[in-house]
Amino acid sequence: MQKQVEYEEAIRTKYPEQVVIAIAKDKDGKANPVTLGWTMIASGTPPMMAIAVASRHYSIETVRHSRCFTIAFPSSEMADAALFFGSKSGHDIDKFAEFDCKTAPAIAIDSVLLIDAVANFECTLESETPAGDHIIFVGRVVSSHINAEPKKRLYTVGPGHKLGSVS
Amino acid sequence: MQKQVEYEEAIRTKYPEQVVIAIAKDKDGKANPVTLGWTMIASGTPPMMAIAVASRHYSIETVRHSRCFTIAFPSSEMADAALFFGSKSGHDIDKFAEFDCKTAPAIAIDSVLLIDAVANFECTLESETPAGDHIIFVGRVVSSHINAEPKKRLYTVGPGHKLGSVS
Numbered sequence: 001m002q003k004q005v006e007y008e009e010a011i012r013t014k015y016p017e018q019v020v021i022a023i024a025k026d027k028d029g030k031a032n033p034v035t036l037g038w039t040m041i042a043s044g045t046p047p048m049m050a051i052a053v054a055s056r057h058y059s060i061e062t063v064r065h066s067r068c069f070t071i072a073f074p075s076s077e078m079a080d081a082a083l084f085f086g087s088k089s090g091h092d093i094d095k096f097a098e099f100d101c102k103t104a105p106a107i108a109i110d111s112v113l114l115i116d117a118v119a120n121f122e123c124t125l126e127s128e129t130p131a132g133d134h135i136i137f138v139g140r141v142v143s144s145h146i147n148a149e150p151k152k153r154l155y156t157v158g159p160g161h162k163l164g165s166v167s
Numbered sequence: 168m169q170k171q172v173e174y175e176e177a178i179r180t181k182y183p184e185q186v187v188i189a190i191a192k193d194k195d196g197k198a199n200p201v202t203l204g205w206t207m208i209a210s211g212t213p214p215m216m217a218i219a220v221a222s223r224h225y226s227i228e229t230v231r232h233s234r235c236f237t238i239a240f241p242s243s244e245m246a247d248a249a250l251f252f253g254s255k256s257g258h259d260i261d262k263f264a265e266f267d268c269k270t271a272p273a274i275a276i277d278s279v280l281l282i283d284a285v286a287n288f289e290c291t292l293e294s295e296t297p298a299g300d301h302i303i304f305v306g307r308v309v310s311s312h313i314n315a316e317p318k319k320r321l322y323t324v325g326p327g328h329k330l331g332s333v334s
Binding site for chain 2: 001002003004005006007009010011013014015016017018037038039040041042043044045046047048050052054073104107113115117118119120121126127129130131132133134136138140141143144145146147148149153155166167
């Protein structure tokens with residue numbers, strides 16, 4: 001049986017929610033990673049993926065500047081990196097300089113890949129659509145990479161940025 | 168270490184992926200449910216959620232007609248309903264007439280809720296954006312409901328529409 005409740009209570013039923021790290025370079029060439037839970041695949045042919053980014057986040061200007069971005073699936077071992085990249089702002093710091101996280105240049109776009117991630121998807125910006133306090137960016141996947149060693153994805157498993165793997 | 172692979176191979180690392188059932192009424196008043204894995208939250212204030220629906224699916228015209236839709240989080244006990252609603256077309260059949268799945272009228276929009284779901288979100292259509300072979304619909308959540316009894320969400324846990332719960 002259903003009971004009507006406030007949205008804030010109902011949305012607590014969403015967990016586990018997948019985590020991605022989106023990365024784009026700013027006008028100074030600094031690669032800026034941000035951790036996001038609001039993401040989905042958006043098209044099969046051609047492959048496209050979508051991310052929703054808070055309008056006030058530094059990532060907005062990096063994606064608009066680069067017109068491309070990486071979507072990395074962090075592994076379950078990357079919770080500390082995900083928390084760091086999700087709680088600091090690229091306005092203030094160079095996140096990759098302050099947190100040790102191995103990167104490699106992307107192949108088809110001007111961005112970077114996360115070497116220890118489960119997978120990385122290089123995307124060119126296809127569209128942006130405002131949605132309330134966020135912007136939805138849709139990217140077309142132009143190059144894909146997986147970890148040579150099988151890894152498990154990272155999820156938010158409960159409120160308060162509780163991260164972990166699921167099975 | 169990362170290795171470049173085809174998108175089809177890389178995207179197999181996505182699991183588990185959450186499942187929702189989106190429901191909208193057609194011009195004859197028939198409520199049409201469709202099972203989707205491509206969905207995300209899109210805004211916090213006001214609350215909005217996004218779904219990506221294949222362009223050729225009957226659901227496209229139902230959402231465009233109603234300009235509103237329900238997003239239900241099916242419970243882990245609803246795998247059979249999710250498979251049925253995801254594999255049949257509302258072009259051909261009345262899915263709710265052919266598969267026994269308890270519904271109740273929505274409160275704020277002209278749609279229905281799934282009584283046994285984990286949660287239901289009533290949405291008014293905010294925008295639509297084409298993305299390759301899909302359309303992204305963004306809905307503004309105007310009423311929210313949860314199951315009086317705690318339930319686990321349903322996920323696609325592997326290729327071939329393998330559904331189950333995660334922990």
